[in-house]
Amino acid sequence: MKTKKVAFLGMCIALSMILSFVESQIPPLAAVPGVKMGLPNIVMVFMLYKVGAKETAIVSILRVFLVGILFGTPLSMIYSLAGATLSLIGMILLKKTNLFAHVTVSVAGGILHNIGQIATACIVMETAQIAYYLPVLFISGTIAGILIGLTAAMILKRLDKMKL
């Protein structure tokens, strides 16, 4: 791995951690657990197109662990990990089809993140009642996904000439 790439991936982890922190400082947007913007996903969508699936997966999982250790609890880490993993798998597969734009890949990532977290919450709390939040999360996840996808597309366009 080239030094430049190592440095770049390190910067991506740092950036996604900062975005996680910024997001944790924003008061809850709605009274439903899991409604959030998903700012770190800007980095993931960007990396998916600019660097590659493997690197994106590594950075995403490392971010979950680092943010969990710094600002979270073991429980919050499990929720994040489930959401991030499902979201990653969905985004990588959808991107591989080459049929959809950044926005759609990002929307899929957002919604799958919510599904992963709710599924984990159902398992942890041993109740299916929380699935009650899913419709609201689908709507918020779609809106957030569109905004994140548009942002990532804009960044990709501006950094088009950047080489790794």
Added chain:
Amino acid sequence: MKKRDIILIASILAIAIALFLIVELTKEEGAGVTVKVDGVKIAEYSLSANGTYPLNGGTNILVIENGKAYLTDANCPDKLCVHQGKISMTGETITCLPNKLTVTVFGTEQSVDLVS
């Protein structure tokens, strides 16, 4: 952004709104609330009697007032469960993720064994 993107996103939104409407339209006035911690039912309270109940050894405070249930305090920093507001229709749930606690409204068909 191509046509198929718009179709896919629009259909996801349509499914979400349909699910939301199904949940909203099928709910009815509840009879009481069930409190679960870690999936285990710890208490049941009737919605027809007013009262204040500390839950789970005092981590969350449940208030029942005029047929509606809500949490007034929690020992977690973000207090999402308090912000979730009042519930009174069957299926509505207040969730506290840090304490693994849920408060769910049940309907009249369920047996009510009152603790209060």
